[in-house]
Amino acid sequence: MTAKTTQATRETTPIPRVRKTAAPSPAVRDTCEIDYVDEVRVQRARQGVPDADAVATLAETFKMLGDPTRLRIVAALAAPDVGELCVCDLATLLDASASAVSHSLRALRHLRLVQFRRQGKIAYYRLDDAHVTQVIREGVRHVNAARSGHESASRAG
Amino acid sequence: MTAKTTQATRETTPIPRVRKTAAPSPAVRDTCEIDYVDEVRVQRARQGVPDADAVATLAETFKMLGDPTRLRIVAALAAPDVGELCVCDLATLLDASASAVSHSLRALRHLRLVQFRRQGKIAYYRLDDAHVTQVIREGVRHVNAARSGHESASRAG
DNA sequence: CGTTCACTTGAACAGTCGTTCATACGTCAA
DNA sequence: TTGACGTATGAACGACTGTTCAAGTGAACG
Numbered sequence: 001m002t003a004k005t006t007q008a009t010r011e012t013t014p015i016p017r018v019r020k021t022a023a024p025s026p027a028v029r030d031t032c033e034i035d036y037v038d039e040v041r042v043q044r045a046r047q048g049v050p051d052a053d054a055v056a057t058l059a060e061t062f063k064m065l066g067d068p069t070r071l072r073i074v075a076a077l078a079a080p081d082v083g084e085l086c087v088c089d090l091a092t093l094l095d096a097s098a099s100a101v102s103h104s105l106r107a108l109r110h111l112r113l114v115q116f117r118r119q120g121k122i123a124y125y126r127l128d129d130a131h132v133t134q135v136i137r138e139g140v141r142h143v144n145a146a147r148s149g150h151e152s153a154s155r156a157g
Numbered sequence: 158m159t160a161k162t163t164q165a166t167r168e169t170t171p172i173p174r175v176r177k178t179a180a181p182s183p184a185v186r187d188t189c190e191i192d193y194v195d196e197v198r199v200q201r202a203r204q205g206v207p208d209a210d211a212v213a214t215l216a217e218t219f220k221m222l223g224d225p226t227r228l229r230i231v232a233a234l235a236a237p238d239v240g241e242l243c244v245c246d247l248a249t250l251l252d253a254s255a256s257a258v259s260h261s262l263r264a265l266r267h268l269r270l271v272q273f274r275r276q277g278k279i280a281y282y283r284l285d286d287a288h289v290t291q292v293i294r295e296g297v298r299h300v301n302a303a304r305s306g307h308e309s310a311s312r313a314g
Numbered sequence: 315c316g317t318t319c320a321c322t323t324g325a326a327c328a329g330t331c332g333t334t335c336a337t338a339c340g341t342c343a344a
Numbered sequence: 345t346t347g348a349c350g351t352a353t354g355a356a357c358g359a360c361t362g363t364t365c366a367a368g369t370g371a372a373c374g
Contacts, residue, residue: 041246086350140205260363280320
């Protein structure tokens with residue numbers, strides 16, 4: 001994947017540690033004694049962490065893809081030239097019950113990851129998020145590559 | 158994100174449905190009566206779904222990122238020029254207990270998403286998967302963009 | 315040594331999750 | 345209208361998850 005990671009090099013020299021200002025009673029605290037082992041990097045790291053709401057949203061999306069059934073549904077819909085599939089076909093090709101598929105689709109719909117239309121009795125579902133589509137496609141490609149070829153082609157970040 | 162999605166156009170004309178060959182007793186089956194509503198697309202979809210092991214691996218990775226604490230840890234380590242952080246600093250900047258952070262890091266380590274080195278008492282953790290690093294960075298960027306700017310800039314897949 | 319500190323780990327608990335089962339809804343054909 | 349069918353949904357159940365708490369490990373230091 002050639003992720004251009006601009007990370008700091010390994011620090012071997014000990015960093016001057018910053019002590020906490022007026023440390024609270026040791027029984028209450030569950031973090032360590034030192035305020036920051038490396039204050040500069042903590043500052044940088046802090047900027048990389050979004051606020052609570054954004055983290056919750058992002059985590060929900062990942063969690064949605066963390067279930068095998070939902071992941072397979074999304075992968076099926078993300079396949080080239082598939083576009084849309086009905087609940088029946090999804091249940092058939094995933095070898096799952098229509099109920100389980102419907103429940104999964106409901107969850108995916110709730111997060112706006114899929115979209116659906118009705119045509120008579122049949123409900124056709126399709127993906128509704130380009131980012132997720134891209135992530136899934138790359139993820140599938142990555143996992144397949146890691147299994148067919150030799151393993152780790154992308155260690156380190 | 159401009160995900161170039163090559164999906165089939167919406168099908169408006171009804172598709173000749175393929176009936177199941179010798180349908181089993183209706184009480185046993187939980188899928189629908191029809192074998193395939195759209196056999197061609199099901200074939201394509203099937204190719205997009207990896208085998209069970211690959212799906213499990215991919216799902217585990219997503220599930221790992223689906224927890225807010227672990228996601229924040231990874232996001233912190235994925236920030237530019239951070240490289241590595243110790244458990245103490247992570248606990249401090251995430252406002253979490255050292256125990257919770259250690260447990261989360263253990264899980265991330267188990268999936269080889271992070272790597273660590275020891276220097277005396279301190280354990281320094283860094284990301285160990287370039288794909289995950291990239292996905293996290295793009296995810297953070299996406300969520301931030303969706304929150305600051307107008308909302309859905311990337312509907313449809 | 316013995317203490318302190320950063321970190322790890324196991325147990326335990328409350329909360330969440332995904333499935334199945336039964337049922338209900340709306341559509342279509344007869 | 346009646347029945348069949350595709351889908352949706354709520355309840356319920358077992359399984360899992362992430363946290364806290366308490367205890368433990370090994371390194372540094374006096």
